[in-house]
Amino acid sequence: MKRFTYTRAETVADAVAILADRPQAQFLAGGTNLVDLMKYDVERPDAIIDINSLPLKEIEELPDGGLRIGALASNSAVAYNAQIQARFPLLASAILAGASPQLRNAATTGGNLLQRTRCSYFYDPSTPCNKREPGSGCAAIGGLTRMHAILGASDKCIAVHPSDMCVALAALDATVEVVGPDSARDIAFGDFHRLPGDEPQRDNTLARDELVTGIRLEANRFAGHHTYLKLRDRLSYAFALVSVAAAMEIADGRIVDLRIALGGVAHRPWRDPLVEAEYAGAPAEDVTFQRVADRLLFEAKGLGGNDFKILLARKAIVRALRQAASGRPQSQTLKAIQ
Amino acid sequence: MAGIAVSTTINGDQAEFLCHPDETLLEVLRERLGLMGVKEGCGTGDCGACSIILDDRLVCSCLVLGAEAEGRRIATVEGMAQGDKLHPLQQKFLEHAALQCGICTPGFLIAAKDLLAKNPDPTEEEIRFGLAGNLCRCTGYDKIVRAVQDAASVMRGA
Ligand SMILES: Cc1cc2nc3c(=O)[nH]c(=O)nc-3n(C[C@H](O)[C@H](O)[C@H](O)COP(=O)(O)OP(=O)(O)OC[C@H]3O[C@@H](n4cnc5c(N)ncnc54)[C@H](O)[C@@H]3O)c2cc1C
Ligand code: SF4
Ligand code: FES
Ligand code: FES
Numbered sequence: 001m002k003r004f005t006y007t008r009a010e011t012v013a014d015a016v017a018i019l020a021d022r023p024q025a026q027f028l029a030g031g032t033n034l035v036d037l038m039k040y041d042v043e044r045p046d047a048i049i050d051i052n053s054l055p056l057k058e059i060e061e062l063p064d065g066g067l068r069i070g071a072l073a074s075n076s077a078v079a080y081n082a083q084i085q086a087r088f089p090l091l092a093s094a095i096l097a098g099a100s101p102q103l104r105n106a107a108t109t110g111g112n113l114l115q116r117t118r119c120s121y122f123y124d125p126s127t128p129c130n131k132r133e134p135g136s137g138c139a140a141i142g143g144l145t146r147m148h149a150i151l152g153a154s155d156k157c158i159a160v161h162p163s164d165m166c167v168a169l170a171a172l173d174a175t176v177e178v179v180g181p182d183s184a185r186d187i188a189f190g191d192f193h194r195l196p197g198d199e200p201q202r203d204n205t206l207a208r209d210e211l212v213t214g215i216r217l218e219a220n221r222f223a224g225h226h227t228y229l230k231l232r233d234r235l236s237y238a239f240a241l242v243s244v245a246a247a248m249e250i251a252d253g254r255i256v257d258l259r260i261a262l263g264g265v266a267h268r269p270w271r272d273p274l275v276e277a278e279y280a281g282a283p284a285e286d287v288t289f290q291r292v293a294d295r296l297l298f299e300a301k302g303l304g305g306n307d308f309k310i311l312l313a314r315k316a317i318v319r320a321l322r323q324a325a326s327g328r329p330q331s332q333t334l335k336a337i338q
Numbered sequence: 339m340a341g342i343a344v345s346t347t348i349n350g351d352q353a354e355f356l357c358h359p360d361e362t363l364l365e366v367l368r369e370r371l372g373l374m375g376v377k378e379g380c381g382t383g384d385c386g387a388c389s390i391i392l393d394d395r396l397v398c399s400c401l402v403l404g405a406e407a408e409g410r411r412i413a414t415v416e417g418m419a420q421g422d423k424l425h426p427l428q429q430k431f432l433e434h435a436a437l438q439c440g441i442c443t444p445g446f447l448i449a450a451k452d453l454l455a456k457n458p459d460p461t462e463e464e465i466r467f468g469l470a471g472n473l474c475r476c477t478g479y480d481k482i483v484r485a486v487q488d489a490a491s492v493m494r495g496a
Pocket of ligand 1: 026027028029030031032033034035036071097098099100103106107108109110111112113114115162163164165210211212213237238239240382383384
């Protein structure tokens with residue numbers, strides 16, 4: 001690890017001010033991604049600002065029926081919160097599909113949003129990687145691509161965003177609350193993570209000097225029809241090859257409102273609200289689900305090692321929509337695919 | 339560089355140490371405080387051998403900085419036995435031969451202790467889910483699961 005200084009911030013204003021002063025500084029939340037990457041010399045901050053004392057751990061109900069989750073609420077605290085389990089079970093389920101008890105206890109809501117890709121070349125400073133070192137090239141293109149993107153990749157980077165939680169937040173249309181040195185702003189979840197394009201070093205649209213303070217969720221009617229289906233190389237404690245967060249509202253056998261987001265397939269959680277809108281009113285049955293899958297995957301492109309993901313994603317989408325429609329969400333403890 | 343002064347409670351006792359910013363809590367516990375029960379398997383959050391309970395949360399100490407322990411309570415495997423009397427989990431791991439090389443064992447014991455504190459009567463499925471962050475490369479998981487079930491029933495007084 002490169003040498004760094006350690007400072008504990010006591011207030012949000014304090015944290016943002018220290019960051020503004022130190023261009024190479026980074027916030028430390030749960031540390032499960034940052035400390036790991038520092039050990040690999042991939043992240044090399046000269047200053048660590050520990051934000052764990054900031055008052056951002058609350059999960060609170062909002063007057064309009066929504067919920068606000070503080071950026072420092074741990075992934076476990078969110079997944080086991082009674083309000084979240086009752087009203088946003090898709091979010092709880094997605095969190096419990098990821099990592100391990102130890103990691104979910106330490107990992108925070110803000111840190112989960114900002115976790116970096118698990119591309120193995122990104123983790124290996126001896127290989128070229130445009131995300132780690134802009135302009136150096138991409139070792140994954142022409143390399144091992146099993147874990148890489150089938151949608152939205154560029155000729156600069158084909159990495160995927162590894163989060164499970166964020167796939168559910170994308171489907172639920174969350175809002176990210178952030179604070180900078182001069183002002184606070186909201187970022188719609190769909191605008192938070194980016195595609196790699198020519199700047200794969202930028203994972204998201206958070207400005208360099210901003211702090212994530214929380215996430216807002218709007219009330220919805222999806223609690224009866226949702227699922228998080230995660231397919232991976234082993235049944236627990238592995239990142240997704242493909243995952244699907246699906247939620248719908250159904251009346252008289254027809255879809256009233258549909259949400260579907262994919263994980264493990266792109267540089268950000270993949271969602272297409274236009275396709276969702278098109279199937280409002282369609283019968284909640286397999287033919288519809290197959291069409292939704294075909295539409296979402298129309299532009300999917302394999303790179304050899306990940307060609308299998310296209311068919312896997314198609315089947316996962318249909319299966320997840322079936323689970324959601326039937327009101328039988330995938331269990332995250334009993335791992336057999338339902 | 340002057341060390342960072344950290345004051346914590348470890349297994350119920352006050353403890354103070356000095357460390358560098360880049361020392362992990364795992365390194366501090368083992369190398370500065372001599373608590374060798376905390377093991378390093380991977381250093382990257384994958385194996386759970388470094389598990390400790392920090393305040394009331396089971397975490398991997400390899401991904402926590404030593405400096406973060408300021409004002410916190412730490413529980414390690416060293417605090418489980420009372421003098422010569424093993425904790426029921428330790429006793430049942432022995433009886434069920436739930437260990438071979440033993441490097442994963444302290445992490446499993448602490449993770450199981452945390453699991454049973456939250457859920458005194460877990461199903462097999464809940465035990466497997468609760469211990470998913472601990473890897474064992476020699477014993478396999480069946481004996482570990484049985485040892486935890488058996489210890490849970492002793493601890494419930496059943
Ligand atoms: C072995 C292992 C397995 C895993 N498996 C999974 C899995 O299956 N699914 C999954 O989704 N995830 C998985 N994870 C990833 C885990 O979810 C993330 O590491 C975690 O969510 C990151 O949160 P953190 O609080 O620890 O972030 P940190 O490591 O503290 O921070 C990560 C980054 O975010 C920045 N940051 C943190 N908080 C803020 C804030 N409030 N504002 C601005 N910047 C901030 C930091 O500066 C840093 O750059 C796994 C991790 C490990 C180590
Ligand atoms: S895919 Fe992206 S992260 Fe992976 S090596 Fe290429 S540029 Fe780096
Ligand atoms: S040493 Fe910490 S998880 Fe393996
Ligand atoms: S007993 Fe050797 S790793 Fe578990």
